[in-house]
Amino acid sequence: MNADDARRGDLAELARLLPDPAGSELPASRQHALKEHLMSEVRMAVRAAAGTPPRHRRRKLAAVAVAAAAAAAACAVALALLPGNTPGASPAAVRLLARIATAAAAQPSPPVRDGQFWYIQSWVSYQVCDGGSGSNCTMEKPHERQIWQSVSNLCVTGLLREYGQYTPLAFSTNYLHCPYRGGVNDPTYRFLQSLPTDPHALLSLIEREMQGQLPRPEEAFTTIGDLLRESIAPPKVSAALYRAAALIPGVTVVASAKDAIGRSGVAVAFTYQGTRSEWIFSRQTLQYLGERDINVANGSTNGEAAVLQRAFVDHTRQLPS
Numbered sequence: 001m002n003a004d005d006a007r008r009g010d011l012a013e014l015a016r017l018l019p020d021p022a023g024s025e026l027p028a029s030r031q032h033a034l035k036e037h038l039m040s041e042v043r044m045a046v047r048a049a050a051g052t053p054p055r056h057r058r059r060k061l062a063a064v065a066v067a068a069a070a071a072a073a074a075c076a077v078a079l080a081l082l083p084g085n086t087p088g089a090s091p092a093a094v095r096l097l098a099r100i101a102t103a104a105a106a107q108p109s110p111p112v113r114d115g116q117f118w119y120i121q122s123w124v125s126y127q128v129c130d131g132g133s134g135s136n137c138t139m140e141k142p143h144e145r146q147i148w149q150s151v152s153n154l155c156v157t158g159l160l161r162e163y164g165q166y167t168p169l170a171f172s173t174n175y176l177h178c179p180y181r182g183g184v185n186d187p188t189y190r191f192l193q194s195l196p197t198d199p200h201a202l203l204s205l206i207e208r209e210m211q212g213q214l215p216r217p218e219e220a221f222t223t224i225g226d227l228l229r230e231s232i233a234p235p236k237v238s239a240a241l242y243r244a245a246a247l248i249p250g251v252t253v254v255a256s257a258k259d260a261i262g263r264s265g266v267a268v269a270f271t272y273q274g275t276r277s278e279w280i281f282s283r284q285t286l287q288y289l290g291e292r293d294i295n296v297a298n299g300s301t302n303g304e305a306a307v308l309q310r311a312f313v314d315h316t317r318q319l320p321s
Helices: 003-017 041-050 061-065 068-081 091-105 189-193 199-209 216-228 235-245
Strands: 117-129 137-139 143-150 158-162 165-169 252-258 264-272 275-281 288-295 301-313
Touching: 091 235, 091 252, 091 264, 143 165, 199 216, 199 235, 216 235, 216 264, 216 275, 252 275
Parallel strands: none
Antiparallel strands: 117 137, 117 143, 117 301, 143 158, 158 165, 252 264, 264 275, 275 288, 288 301
16 A cells, blocks of 8 residues: 555545534533543652642553563663654544644633632542552542632642542642742643643653653653643643644544543543553544543553533632533
8 A cells, every 4th residue: 555545544534533523613612621530659759748639640650660670671661662663643643633633722712810710520430559559459439520720820729529528729838939830740721821832842841841750652642631631721732732642652543432421432542551541532523521541451441531511710619600
């Protein structure tokens, strides 16, 4: 098969996965995002030392603290995953992410005041293991999660509601210079506004910030997923994050996927150490629906989420109209 035939075949595949929306208009539904629920062991240790409530992320950094033999194996995996040694994101993934980015850039950008909070409501269930050891793992009971966080300053106390219980989200001000707009790991809306909208520059920034924690492609995919989920990014930044994801080697398309409440869509995925992480999007609107982590060996679900609502509000506990 020559290159032209391959391109035509890939375009046909994408057309099958994602029918064109009617016309150029997108429904004015709420944008969706969800930061990962499971937090890395390293991040947990940093938060505990600083007296800061944990932030929920999928990143699993326990792999960086393994024995020498395992570290050598991880190094080999890292080398295998570097851009020079892989074919890059699949053509279908590149084209799908380009369409998702175009739709994201077309979303409205409401005015946001520094004193406001972003509100995100989701339905989640993730795998929990005894002592973080990776053994005796069970899935949480599916439940609602609501979070309120300052759009401009992490020194302002936010709020988390999970399992019906409210928990203040307060970063220790002992090690922060307040006001603090966050960073790649813990962004505010103001921080996200400051990110470059050129996808190459954005990916380079993410790789510099997260250098050495995991093999570069997996780290970049996970970090972008974090920035897209339990946060709200300006439309142009959201678009840049999707276009940056298209630059990551190993990113693929999953033709059919479902989020935690059963909504069907098409997924962008990355597989690492036996787990396929999926970002799920509506075929009709191209908006983010949720995520799922799949054990590729047996097809079981390690974690799933559906984002239900996302908005800006004036104070904690306030619900969008």
